[in-house]
Amino acid sequence: MNEIRLHEGELNIMELLWSNKVLAAKDIAKIIKEYIGWEKNTTYTVIKRLIDKGAVKREDPGFMCKASISKRTVQNIETKVLLDKLFNGSLNTFFTEYLKNQSLTQAELLEMERIIGEQKR
Numbered sequence: 019m020n021e022i023r024l025h026e027g028e029l030n031i032m033e034l035l036w037s038n039k040v041l042a043a044k045d046i047a048k049i050i051k052e053y054i055g056w057e058k059n060t061t062y063t064v065i066k067r068l069i070d071k072g073a074v075k076r077e078d079p080g081f082m083c084k085a086s087i088s089k090r091t092v093q094n095i096e097t098k099v100l101l102d103k104l105f106n107g108s109l110n111t112f113f114t115e116y117l118k119n120q121s122l123t124q125a126e127l128l129e130m131e132r133i134i135g136e137q138k139r
Contacts, residue, residue, distance in 0.1 A: 021095045022073050022087055027064055030054060032073065032092065035085040043081040 024032060029036075030053075035065055041049075062101040064075040065083060068074040098107075105112040122130075 022071050022092070024068075024073060024092060027056075028068055028073070029068060029082070029092075030072075031061070031064055032085060032087075032089070033082065034138045035074065035083060036089045038076075040082050043076075043083055046083060069087075087111075 030050065031046060034041060041063055043062060046065065047056075047058040050056045050061045051058070065074060065104075069076050069083075071084065075084045075106045076082070077084060084102060101107055101109060101112055105115070
């Protein structure tokens with residue numbers, strides 16, 4: 019299966035579906051108009067593109083939309099693309115460069131240590 023890549027506008031619709039599980043296209047259009055200002059036709063075009071990509075499943079009656087890809091899956095795909103593009107796919111280089119420029123709280127450091135400890139097992 020090809021990795022599904024989503025652009026920012028598509029992610030706006032996906033966030034609604036991830037939060038609400040199932041929404042009618044007309045309700046998505048109303049919410050998007052209120053928050054982003056898109057006209058109904060624009061929203062419907064983006065929904066159709068998401069259906070064509072396999073990110074959204076349409077159920078009738080009522081043009082009900084449901085995410086068919088999880089937020090975590092999209093995050094993993096986009097993270098891999100970003101690492102490949104900016105850090106030659108090296109997680110180590112990313113962490114080294116990123117952490118050099120961060121001020122982490124004690125809680126964040128402890129959480130990172132916990133995750134690393136789990137990885138060592």
